[in-house]
Amino acid sequence: MTQGGDWQQDLLRELANGSPDSAPPPSRPDASDAIPGAPVRTGAAADAEPGAESLPAAPLVPRPSHDPRVAAAPESVPTVDPRLAIALGRPQHGDSVARRTSRSLRKLTASAGGDVAEQTRLAQEVQQPVSTGRVIAVTSIRGGVGKSTVSALLGRTFNHYRHDPVLALEADTALGTLPVRMGAESVRWSCGDLARILTPAMQLTDVTGYLVPVADGGWLLPAGQGRVGAPLDVRTYRTVTLALRRYFAVTVVDCESLPGEVARTAMDTAHARVVVAPMTAEGVNGTRQVLDWLAQLPHSALATTVVALSAASPDTTLDAKTAAAHLREPGVPVVLLPYDPHLAQGGPIHTAMLGQATRTAAVRLAAEAMRHAVRMR
Template identity: 75%
Template sequence: MTGGGDWQHDVLKQLTDATDGADASPEASSPPARRPEAPADQAAPAHRPALGSRPAPAARPSAPDPHLPAPPTPQSLPTIDPRLTIALGRPHHGDSLAHRAGRSLRRLTASAGQEVAEQTRLAQEVQQPVTTGRVVAVTSIRGGVGKSTVAALLGRTFNHYRHDPVLTLEADAALGTLPVRMGAETVRWACADLARIVTPAMQLTDVTGYLVPVADGGWLLPASQGRVGAPLDVRTYRTVTLALRRYFAVTVVDCETLPGEVARTAMDTAHARVVVAPMTAEGIHGTRQVLDWLGQLPHAALATTVVALSANAPDTTLDPKTAAAHLREPGVPVVLLPYDRHLAQGGPIHTAMLSQVTRDATVRLAAEVMQRAVRVR
């Protein structure tokens, strides 16, 4: 990774130095209720890592008042009731055995050079260097169409291909599913908790102590502990994203559905946007209305928007080419995410269990998103 200085090297060196020899479990890395400085068992570097030479333009929260009592430490809670984990069963592979065998045979008879060249090109797009943290907002017109699934797939893809810190942030309602899809077994600190204690003096190692480490790399910040409570508000969202983007090269935000206020704010302020559209006539119609709204925003938001056309059933009557052409009309690229048995099963996403077509489509989606995110200065 080159370009934009050596902040990537400095950030990763700081994190590596601080975590060598430490317990990698989420419970062992949980910080105390208030920790503006690095903990005693972590080596604090001489300077604070940042994505670029300029600080974030918005005002940052002030340090906690030492005369006030520290906020209570949240209790660590499981993302899935232990009584239900046994009901998940074994994960299915995205492709059937016959499909996998047929694909292997076709790859033997087809030209592999062109496929490798395309994969290399997409990987280079995903790995584009950035000088300031990029925020990618993912939303949809209604729930249940795969919005959190697409956010999780993007977070995992950026984690896999990039060599700098990546954050997947949940800005959905109190009962969002992103932590489950990302494979988090427990959650403790949420957006509202971090908004109360984050300060400019914090190092990357301080911040990651409040996050959930993801198995495939990167970090996760949930919106809640899975309990019904006060929804995430716009002020909390702005505080958290503006404070954290200086530590992470890419932040993928799983927004609430439109027209929620947090979703509108996220779509308006992000560097790139993904609108997840279900493969139905009403889904395509509603998504087109969202694209028309984005086209009216004063800062050309439509130019940095990508549509993920999601097939949630194995048999759909809607013609994908006609649907994509209707959504491409405003000049927005459309990436088809085919039906995948593993994703349809629910529960944690295992990258190795995804169908090859799904993995290829996800990398293509990440490349389209990153290409547009780097355009914004």
């Protein structure tokens, strides 16, 4: 893709694999139609055509069967076996009752000017307008350290603060958990399915018919339907992300763990990267090696990387300040994601149930990632 000129024409040309004359004029859907009730259109969707159709309440009917590109529509599959779903129990709150009460009293008796100023600054960072769709890739050195949890937190944070379309894309070739964390009850179309039917002529309303709408806003595209060995290769990943950047101002990609091939491609091609590090000595040490690898990439990927230092246990003995200082040595910002009982419980993430420290950390992480993503032109 060229660095100047008409970026949408470049994308359409790459999708069509043809000459500029063969690409139809780009479509710029109305961002406010993507999230009902959004009052402002900014960034990639700011210049949308008036009168765009509102998004469908349910997935569109698949293309006719005579279309050679499309096989029969896949069946919807529950993200959690109904026999197991009853075992999730009631969601736990991230803060205890005493802590929530104490925080409410402090708000009544103390000045909150400093906190408000900081929250306003972070919100402005998250809401930065973009001229092209920004891709933020999230990965880690191994599974089970909170990669999908961080991806879901970022997706929900961007959905809350931004007024243009946001997509959470699962790019984990294993049995990823992003659909569950995003609260999707079932999945149908996958990355592989969408890669076969995407065309430059599709409108935003066409594309969202194949995505899962998220309850709090935004959209989700799963990697598969929860089957072992679901195919997701580098070519499919590139096809989908390149095409969907036309429609979504921010795409949060939940990658497989490093050094997987799709993860390395995602980290190399994203506008910003979030590396999730578990708060253990071996986890921090391994993440530091990843940072050293990113520094060796041709376009200096380290300059657009953020580390999320995640505490998975309330009893961790690793000194957080020392761990963060070790990770900051290459010059990357580190955001501490504290232990949260609501996140540790598993299952769907309910923003209102998160601890206050977790919500603040999620906004700070989103602000850092967005600032780095906008920096990369």
